[in-house]
Amino acid sequence: MTDQEAEAFTFDGGRVDPGETEEFRYPVTETYLGDPVRIPVTIINGPRPGPTIFLSAAIHGDELNGIEVVREVAQEWDHSDICGTLVCLPVLNVQGFVTQERYLPIYERDLNRAFPGKQNSTGSNRIAYQIYHNFIEPCDFGLDFHTSTRGRTNMLHVRTDMDDEGAARLARAFGTNLIMAGEGSSGMLRREATDEGIPTITLEMGEAHRFERELIDHALEGVRSVFAEYGIYQQETVRWPGWRTVIGDWSEKTWLRADSGGIVEMYYEQGELVHEGEVICRITNPFKSDATVVKAPFTGLLVGVLENPVVYPGNPLCHFIKIEETQERIIEAGSGAHG
Secondary structure, X not given: OOOOOOOOEEEOOEEEOOOOEEEXXXXXXXXXXXXXXXXXXXXXXXXXXXXXXXXXEOOOOOOOHHHHHHHHHHHHOOOOOOEEEEEEEOOOOHHHHHHOOOOEOOOOEOHHHOOOOOOOOOHHHHHHHHHHHHHHOOOOEEEEEEOOOOOEEEEEEEEEOOOOHHHHHHHHHHOOOEEEEOOOOOOOHHHHHHHOOOOEEEEEEEOOOOOOHHHHHHHHHHHHHHHHHOOOOOOOOOOOOOOOEEEOOHHHEEEEEOOOOEXXXXXXXXXXXXXXXXXXXXXXXXXXXXXXXXXXXXXXXXXXXXXXXXXXXXXXXXXXXXXXXXXXXXXXXXXXXXX
């Protein structure tokens, strides 16, 4: 690194030289009236050479926690001596964000199934192409922040393809207790970027439509840990979360679903340890009779839980993963799980 020189970050229509920071709104499509739809972008090009990393959020317009993570990194951290370049994209799905909807409005297209995009294709593919071509493709790796969907919440954890060496290194560097292994669906930003040699991880944290300060702070610690791992912030250290489990086998995770309709009384929160046979929740009618009890099928962690307490039969109640005895002892001793 010491023999190299820092390089400019270039995109269609712009350039950010070493030692410079640029904030701008980049057009990715147009409205019915022909007005530009522009995503906010902050490019921080450090004075010294190093990797280029993107931080993105709100690819689903109602997922807000990650927006605050990316904004704080871009606007509140000291970047005067960083090695490398930060590409900060706090709101990828501007149309969904403005309407507070998960998907692109009107046609309900999932922007996170449109990458790397196509220049002369559907609206979602065109948006994805502009984002990917200009701000993802020039990067060495990336962090993509998400939350659960409306009515559910997730503990802070990483999702990525652990069979990819670069993605696995990035996932471990972030320092969460839980890593959910899997390459992801076709068209996902993390999958398409990783397949193109840009290791990318998804960070799941909390629920839609709100800022959750504790989760945001834990995620910021993870970003600092990543910056330490790759030498972007050379004064930081890589974080060890106390314990870690990597879940890739479907037998180690399950969605527990309601067998009856009613009102849910949840006895645990996301990230909590539940022992085999313990009651996670119960479902009752308006008279609190005819209770259906839901018990833990094995000892594990609640990754995600229902926030909206009403269900039909078949609705998901919680996302539950199996953990090993060693991890169980650490948790019980007080290390706990973030989020």
